[in-house]
Amino acid sequence: MKGIAGPLVVAVVLAVAGAAFWTMGQTDQRLADVHKQLATLRFVAAGAGTEGVEQALGVERRLPVVGQEAVTDVRDVRATSAYWRSDYTAIAPQKDAGGIVTDTDPTVVFLAANAAFRASQTSDRNESLRRLDTAVKSYADVLKNSPGHMDAAYNFEYAVRTRDALAHPKPGARTAALAAAPKPAARDEQSADLPSGPTLHGRPGGPPPAANMSQFKIVIPKRGEERKDAPDAGKGGAKIRKG
Numbered sequence: 746m747k748g749i750a751g752p753l754v755v756a757v758v759l760a761v762a763g764a765a766f767w768t769m770g771q772t773d774q775r776l777a778d779v780h781k782q783l784a785t786l787r788f789v790a791a792g793a794g795t796e797g798v799e800q801a802l803g804v805e806r807r808l809p810v811v812g813q814e815a816v817t818d819v820r821d822v823r824a825t826s827a828y829w830r831s832d833y834t835a836i837a838p839q840k841d842a843g844g845i846v847t848d849t850d851p852t853v854v855f856l857a858a859n860a861a862f863r864a865s866q867t868s869d870r871n872e873s874l875r876r877l878d879t880a881v882k883s884y885a886d887v888l889k890n891s892p893g894h895m896d897a898a899y900n901f902e903y904a905v906r907t908r909d910a911l912a913h914p915k916p917g918a919r920t921a922a923l924a925a926a927p928k929p930a931a932r933d934e935q936s937a938d939l940p941s942g943p944t945l946h947g948r949p950g951g952p953p954p955a956a957n958m959s960q961f962k963i964v965i966p967k968r969g970e971e972r973k974d975a976p977d978a979g980k981g982g983a984k985i986r987k988g
Contacts, residue, residue, distance in 0.1 A: 773815075775797060775798045776818060776819065776822075778794060779794035779795055779798060779819075779822050780822065782794060783822055783825060786829075788825075788829045788830050789826070791822055791825075792823055792827060792830065795819050795826070798819050799816075799819050802815055802816060802819070817850060820850065821852040823835075824836050824852065824853045824856045824857075825852070827856075828856045828859060831863075833860035833861075833863065836853065836856050836857045836860050837857070838850070838853050838854050838857045838883075846882075846883065846886055849890050851887050851890055851891040851894060851897075854883055854887050854890075855883070855884070855887045855894065855896065855897055858880045858883030858884045858887065858897070858900065858904075859900070861879040861880035862876070862877065862880040862900070862904055862907075865880065865907075870911065873911060874908060874911060874912060877904055877907060877908040877911065878908065880900075880904045881901060881904045881905055881908060884898075884900055884901035884904060885901060888901065
C-alpha cells in the first residue's frame with residue numbers, strides 16, 4: 746500500500762499542475778486575442794474582450810509575478826481601448842482619500858493625462874486650464890516613475906506650452922486658431938477598412954466634399970497566369986520615328 750501512495754500523490758500533483766498550466770494557457774490565448782483586436786484598431790472588441798480575460802484570471806492572478814503582470818496587462822488594454830474610443834471617464838488612475846494619484850502604472854497614468862489634454866480642447870477657458878493642469882501633473886507623475894518615457898516627456902512640454910498660451914492669450918489668437926482648424930472630412934461609411942471614429946492615426950478621412958470620384962481609375966496589376974495568357978500586354982506598339 747505504501748508503494749502505491751507515493752506514485753499516486755505524484756500523479757495527483759502532476760494532474761493539478763497540468764490543469765493549472767492549461768488554464769493559464771487559455772487565459773494567455775484570450776489575452777493575445779485582445780491584443781490582436783487592439784493592434785487592428787478594433788477598440789470596442791478589445792475592451793469587451795478584457796472582461797472575459799479578467800474573469801478567467803483565477804489561478805494565474807494568485808501567482809507572485811506572472812499574475813500581477815497579467816492583471817496589469819488587462820488593465821492597460823482596457824484603458825487603451827477606452828482612450829481611443831474617446832471614453833475618457835473610463836480611464837481612472839488609482840487615487841487616495843485626498844484625491845492624489847497613487848497609481849504607479851505608467852500606461853494608465855499616461856493615458857489619463859492624454860485624456861485630460863483631449864478633454865481640454867472641447868471645454869471653456871477655465872475648464873480647459875484646469876484639465877491642462879491635471880494633464881501636466883499626470884505627465885510629471887509618469888516621468889517620476891518612468892524617467893525614460895519619451896512620449897510623456899514630449900507631451901509634458903507641449904501641455905505646459907499649451908496651458909501658458911491659453912492662460913496668456915494674444916488678442917484674437919484663439920478665434921484665429923479655431924477658424925484655421927481643419928474640419929474632419931466625410932468618410933465613406935460603406936468602407937470596412939477602418940473602424941468608425943478616431944483611432945491612433947487620427948480621425949478617419951475621406952474624399953473632399955462634392956468631389957467627382959468617378960474620374961479616378963484604379964489600375965490593378967495582372968496576376969501571373971493572366972500575364973502568361975497575354976505576354977504582349979503593357980509593352981505597347983513599335984515606335985514610329987518622325988522626320
